[in-house]
Amino acid sequence: MDWTTEINAAAMRTAGHIQVTPVMQSLGFGLDYPIEMKLEQMQHTGSFKARGAFNTLLSQKVPAAGLVAASGGNHGAAVAYAAHRLGHKARIYVPEMAGPAKIALIRDSGADLQVVPGAYANALEQAQTYERETGAMQVHAYDAPGTVAGQGSCFAEWQSQGLEADTVIIAVGGGGLIAGAMAWFQGAKKIIAVEPETSCALHAALASGAPVDVEVSGVAANALGARRIGAICFDLAQQNHRDDRLTSLTVSDAAITEAQTALWRERRLLVEPAGATALAALTSGVYRPAPGEKVAVLLCGGNIAPDPLG
Template identity: 90%
Template sequence: MDWTTEIKAAAGRIAGHIQITPVMQTLGFDLGYPIEMKLEHMQHTGSFKARGAFNTLLSQDVPAAGLVAASGGNHGAAVGYAAHQLGHKARIYVPEMAGPAKIALIRNTGADLQVVSGAYANALEQAQAYEQDTGAGQVHAYDAPGTVAGQGTCFAEWQDQGLAADTVIIAVGGGGLIAGAMAWFQGAKKIIAVEPETSCALHAALAAGAPVDVEVSGVAANALGARRIGSICFDLAQQQRQAGHLTSLTVTDAAITAAQTALWRKRRLLVEPAGATALAALISGAYQPAAGERVAVLLCGGNIAPDPLA
C-alpha cells in the first residue's frame, strides 16, 4: 500500500472536521533536555481517534443500518461524534472497564451505547455479531487501512508544524496510532513504542514473532487494553524494527501515574493514563536518549476518570 498517498488523501478528506492540535516545547520535567510535545488530547472527544473515525466515514458509503464500533472508550466517542456530525446513526459497544467518564462521553454523542461485560475483545465480538445481523458498517478501532491512514494525519500535521525531533515516542494499544506514524515517517524518524507492562500486545507479538493474545489490566487498560495487536501495526513494526527504526519497551503503572502527575503539576496538562504513557518512558528512564538526541512525545488522550468537571 502507498501509505503516503493514503495519508495525504485522508488529511484532505478530514480537513475541517478535525482540530489542528497544538505543539509545545518544554524543559519542564527535570530531564536535562527539551521535549517537544503534540497535544492530541485536545482533539475532538479528547483523543486522536476522531481522525480515523472521520476518515473511515468519509471514504465509504454508510449502510442504511448505520455504523457499529467496539471500543475501550475513546474510539467509541470518536465514532459517535463523527457519526452525529455527518448525520449517521451509530451503535457503540464498550466493556464495563471503559469506566463512567468514557461511557458518559459516548452517551453524550447520541450514539446507541451498549455496555458489555469483560474487556475490549468482548465488545468487539458483540459488535461483529451486530454487523453480521444488521449489515451495519464496522468502524474498527485500529486494524483497518482507513483508521490507520486517518491516525497517520496526526504525524503529517505535526511535520507541517515543524517537527524537528530525531525520535518520536508513542503509546500503543491496538496499534492504529503507531501504525499511522510508521506509515507516514517510513524510517525518517526513530519511533519508540511504549506500552504498560500489563497491557503489551505489540511487545509480546514482536517477542513471539507473530500477534499473540495477552492478558490486559492496569491503569491504562481502558485505552491501551487490546488483547492482540493489529496485523497492520505488527507488519509495519516488524519491518521497521528489523531496519532499526523502531524500539519497543514497557513501563510500569507507577511510571505512568508519575508521568500523568508531572504533566499536571508542571505543565497543567490534564491527561488520562494512556495519554501519559509515552512520557513515562522518559521520566522513568525506560528510554534514555543519546547525547544531543532530539525527542518528541505524543499526548494521545485526555479523558481522565473521574471527569473533574462532570
Template identity: 75%
Template sequence: MDWKAEISAAARRTAGHVQVTPVMTTQGFGLSFPVEMKLEHMQHTGSFKARGAFNTLLASDVPAAGVVAASGGNHGAAAAYAARALGHPAKIFVPEIAGPSKIALIRNIGADLAVVPGEYANALMLARQHEADTGAMQIHAYDAPLTVAGQGTCFAEWDAQGLEADTVLIAVGGGGLIAGALAWWQGARKVVAVEPETSCALHAALAAGGPVDVDVSGIAANALGARRIGEICFRLAQGAVTSVLVPDAAIAEAQRRLWSERRVLVEPAGATALAALMSGAYRPESGERVAVLVCGGNIAPDPFAE
C-alpha cells in the same frame, strides 16, 4: 499500499472535520533535555481517534443501518461523534473497564450504547455480531487501512508544524496510532513504542514473531488494553520500532507531573509516552532530539462531571 498517498488523501478528506492540535517544546519533568509534544488530547472527544473515524466515514458509502464500533472508550466516542456530525446512526459497544467518564461521554454524544461485561475483545465480538445482523458498517478501532491512514494525518500535520525531533515516543494499545506514524515516516524518524508492562500486545508480538493474545490490566487498560496487536501495525512495526515497557507507577507519575508542571490534564494513556522518558525506560543518546505524542485526555473521574 502507498501509505503516503493514502495519508495525504485522508488529510485532504478530513480537513475541516478534525482539529489541528497544538504543539509545544518544553523542559521539565526531571529531564535534562527539552521535549517536543503534540497535544492530541485536545482533538474532538479527547483523543486522536476522531481522525480515523472521520476518514473511514468520509471515504465510505455508509449503509442506512449506520455504523457500529467496539471500543475501550475513546474510539467509541470518536465514532459516535463522527457519525453524528455526518448524519449517521451509531451503535457503540464498550467493555465495563471503559469506566464511567468515557461511558458518559459516549452516551452524551447520543449514540446507542451497550456496556459489555469483561474486556475490549468481548465488545468487539458483539460489535461484529451486530454488523452481521443489521448490515451496519464496522469502524475498527485500529486494524483497518482507513483507520490507520486517518491516524497518520496526525504525523503529517506535526511535520507541517515544524517537528524537529529525531525520535518520537508513542503509546500503543491496538496499534492504529503508531501504525499511522510508521506508515507516514517510513524510517525518516525513529519511532519508540511505549506500552504498560501489563498491557503490551505489540511487545509480545515482536518477541513471538507474530500477533499473540496477551492478558491486559493496569491503569491504562481502558485505552491501551488491546488483547492482540493489529495485523497492520505488526507488519509495519517489524524491524522498524524500538519497544519499551513502563510500570503503572511511572505512568501515574508522568500524569501527575503533566498536570502539576504544565496544567495538561490527561488520562493515563496520554502520559504513557512521557513516562518512558521520565522513568528511563527509554534513554536518548547525547544530542538526540525527542518528542512525545500526548494521545488522550479522557481522565477518570472527570473532574467537571455533574
C-alpha cells in the same frame, strides 16, 4: 499500499472536521533536555481517534443500517461524534472497564450505547455479531486501512508544524496510532513504542514473531488494553524493528501515573493514563536519549475518569 498517498488523502478529506492540535516545547519533568509534545488530548472527544473515525466515514458509503464500533472508550466516543456530525446512526459497544467518564461521553453523543461485561475483546465480539446480523458498517478501532491513514494524518500535520525530532515516542494499544506514524515517516524518524507492562500486545508480538493474545489490566487498560496487536501495525512494526527504526518498551503503572501527575503539576495538562504513557518512558528512565538526540512525545488522550469537573 501507498501509505503516503493514503495519509495525504485522509488529511485533505478530514480538514474542517478535525482540530489542528497544538505543539509545545518543554523543558522540565526532571529531564536535562528539552522535548517537543503534540497535544492530541485537545482533539475532538479528547483523543486522536477522531482522525480515523472521520476518515473512515468520509471515504466509504455508510449503509442504511448505520455504523457499529467496539471500543475501550475513546474510539467509541470518536465514532459516535463523527456519526452525529455526519448524520449517521451508530451503535457503540464498550466494556464496563471503559469507566464512567468515557461511557458518559459516548452516551451524550446520542449513539446507541451498549455496555458489556469484560474487556475490549468482548465488546468487539458483540459488535461483530451486530455487524453480521444487521449489515451495519464496522469502524475498527485500529486494524483497518482507513483508521490507520486517518491516524497517520496526525504525523503529517505534526511534520507541517515543524517537527524536527530524531525520535518520536508513542503509546501503543491496538496499534492504529503507531501504525499511522510508521506509515507516514517510513523510517525517516526513530519511533519508540511504549506500552504498560500489564497490557503489551505489540511487545509480546515482536518477541514471539507473530501477534499473540496477552492479558490486559492496569491503569491504562481502558485505552491501551487490546488483547492482540493489529495485523497492519504488526506488519509495519516487524519491518521497522528489523531496520532498528522501532524500539518497543514497557513501563510500569507507577511510572505512568507519575508522568500523568507531572504533566498536571508542571504544565497544567490534564491527560488520562494512556496519554501520559509515552512520556513515562522518559521520566522513568526506561528510554534514555543519546547526547544531542531530539525527542518528541505524543500525548494521545485526555479522558480522565472521573471527569475532574464532572
